Amino acid sequence: MSFDGVWPYVFIAIAGWIATDIWRWLGVIAGNRIDESSETLNWVRAVATALVAAVIVKLILYPTGVLEASPLWLRLGAIGAGILVFFASGQKQVLGIAAAIGFLAAGLSFIGI
Amino acid sequence: MKPGGKLPGFSVAAPELRMNAEAEIEKRPVSHWFVLGMRGIFSVPAVILMLSFVGFAAFTAEAGVPAAQVMFMTGAVWALPAKVILVGSMLSGAHLATAFIAVTLSSVRLMPMVASLVPEIRTSRTPTWLLLVLSHFVAITAWVFAMERVKDVPREGRVAFFAGFGVTLTSANIVLVGLVYGAVSEFPPIVSGCLFFLTPVYFLTSIWISARHRVIYWALGMGLVLGAFFYQVAPEFDILLAGIVGGTLAWAGERHFRRGGAS
Numbered sequence A: 001m002s003f004d005g006v007w008p009y010v011f012i013a014i015a016g017w018i019a020t021d022i023w024r025w026l027g028v029i030a031g032n033r034i035d036e037s038s039e040t041l042n043w044v045r046a047v048a049t050a051l052v053a054a055v056i057v058k059l060i061l062y063p064t065g066v067l068e069a070s071p072l073w074l075r076l077g078a079i080g081a082g083i084l085v086f087f088a089s090g091q092k093q094v095l096g097i098a099a100a101i102g103f104l105a106a107g108l109s110f111i112g113i
Numbered sequence B: 001m002k003p004g005g006k007l008p009g010f011s012v013a014a015p016e017l018r019m020n021a022e023a024e025i026e027k028r029p030v031s032h033w034f035v036l037g038m039r040g041i042f043s044v045p046a047v048i049l050m051l052s053f054v055g056f057a058a059f060t061a062e063a064g065v066p067a068a069q070v071m072f073m074t075g076a077v078w079a080l081p082a083k084v085i086l087v088g089s090m091l092s093g094a095h096l097a098t099a100f101i102a103v104t105l106s107s108v109r110l111m112p113m114v115a116s117l118v119p120e121i122r123t124s125r126t127p128t129w130l131l132l133v134l135s136h137f138v139a140i141t142a143w144v145f146a147m148e149r150v151k152d153v154p155r156e157g158r159v160a161f162f163a164g165f166g167v168t169l170t171s172a173n174i175v176l177v178g179l180v181y182g183a184v185s186e187f188p189p190i191v192s193g194c195l196f197f198l199t200p201v202y203f204l205t206s207i208w209i210s211a212r213h214r215v216i217y218w219a220l221g222m223g224l225v226l227g228a229f230f231y232q233v234a235p236e237f238d239i240l241l242a243g244i245v246g247g248t249l250a251w252a253g254e255r256h257f258r259r260g261g262a263s
Helices: A007-032 A039-061 A065-069 A072-088 A093-111 B015-025 B030-042 B044-063 B067-076 B080-091 B096-106 B110-121 B128-137 B140-152 B155-184 B189-210 B214-233 B238-262
Strands: none
Touching: A007 B067, A007 B080, A007 B096, A007 B110, A007 B128, A039 A072, A039 B110, A039 B140, A039 B189, A039 B214, A039 B238, A065 B189, A072 A093, A072 B189, A093 B044, A093 B189, B030 B044, B030 B155, B044 B067, B044 B080, B044 B140, B044 B155, B044 B189, B067 B080, B067 B155, B080 B096, B096 B238, B110 B128, B110 B140, B110 B155, B128 B155, B140 B155, B140 B189, B189 B214, B214 B238
16 A cells, blocks of 8 residues: 555554554453452453463464564574573573573574574 | 652562551552653563564564654554554555454454453542543553552552553653664664564563463463464464463363362
8 A cells, every 4th residue: 555645544543543442442341340359350361361372472483574584493492492591590581581582693693594 | 768758669578568668658649650650661571662662663664664654553553463463454455444354353352451450450439531541551561561560559559650651651662663763674684583572572471470360370371372273273363262262261270270279
């Protein structure tokens, strides 16, 4: 599509803004009816977490852009290195992330991406 | 400064200290909690998200989407995965309705995310319109950050704390994509690749750290396994199916385990 004029903004407002905010508004309406200590909230928490987990695994297994050309073993190895350092360091988030990214960067330069 | 006068809300003090501090801070004005939320911009999650947005700016610059439109969609859509799908639809010349459906289906997760956050932050006097406005600032980073940290904020200040963090984080990223847009198109591929990979690694570790209920670990595991499974089986609805089926299985399993362990 062309990126000139007002049309792209209308497109973004309808297919982006409204398409995402309707779920947030429905979430407010649903959340207002849920008691903080109820079993329903436990289920909603579980579903929300599993949805985010599914987004995560897609980003790792089926990435877009540069990483599309990288081998799967490298991405899984980077995640493994991150998890290893994360738990070995007593759940230090920054160290886990640094290990994963370091592993990935080393691998990418090794295979010449 | 009074004792508890600099309670950061970010660190966990000894229980008796916290109780004293909480008695002290109950009286603090709402603006205090808003500013404390704003300071979350200097936290690790905020910095990682901003690096991810640098990656997103590189992606859109490469794709030829003008900077003003990238800034507009950062503020209007906010959730990063939804924006990636939106840009993909725009590039492929998809019909408005097709793009709407693709983005909507990818964003269903926002509903349970908001629904689980609202009971944690509202009070009986919080107006619904305020929650509707603030819900716009919910995306994975703000959700993980808020679920992790609101426990250290007295209930009266939680809505203001989230508002301070959410508004600041979104505004900062709108400015950021505008500033870096021109500079990032020349990134070496290895840098773009690493920026992209920050997002999943950060989400994964954040969920693990912020989990306060055992069911979260079970749901995380189920979502990861079923996310990969449903991508192969039903790629159009993979996220949705993995979330509902995986989340329900995790919830039912954990509940069964919990009740069995109690008897």
